[in-house]
Amino acid sequence: MAKILPAISAFGAAAWTYRCRSVSARDAADFIRLPRGVAHSFENTGNVDAKVLLVVAPAGLEKFFEEAFYPVEDRSAAMPPMTGEFMARVLEAAPKVGLEFLPPPSQ
Numbered sequence: 001m002a003k004i005l006p007a008i009s010a011f012g013a014a015a016w017t018y019r020c021r022s023v024s025a026r027d028a029a030d031f032i033r034l035p036r037g038v039a040h041s042f043e044n045t046g047n048v049d050a051k052v053l054l055v056v057a058p059a060g061l062e063k064f065f066e067e068a069f070y071p072v073e074d075r076s077a078a079m080p081p082m083t084g085e086f087m088a089r090v091l092e093a094a095p096k097v098g099l100e101f102l103p104p105p106s107q
Contacts, residue, residue: 013026013045013046013047014042014044014050014052015042016040016041016042016043017040017041017043018034018035018038018039018041019038026046039102041104060097061099063096064094064096064097064099067093068089069089
């Protein structure tokens with residue numbers, strides 16, 4: 001049975017690192033496919049906000065976003081600060097959908 005893998009497409013300049021290699025996306029047509037279950041990171045490498053369309057199969061990751069984040073009320077408003085309360089919600093929601101946050105490799 002074939003595995004269904006996460007897929008990412010970027011709008012803006014961005015880089016994903018996985019398995020000790022970096023892959024860049026600089027154009028809206030760029031597409032990066034990440035193997036399921038592989039630790040990875042994302043970095044905005046451009047000088048404007050990056051926009052990412054994340055497609056994940058099988059479904060379920062949306063539960064993480066529903067629990068950890070609040071709906072945007074004003075799309076023109078600045079992003080809220082990363083507070084301890086926010087990070088606690090993220091870390092509590094993550095294992096419920098099989099996510100694990102790892103420290104940077106240098107730590």
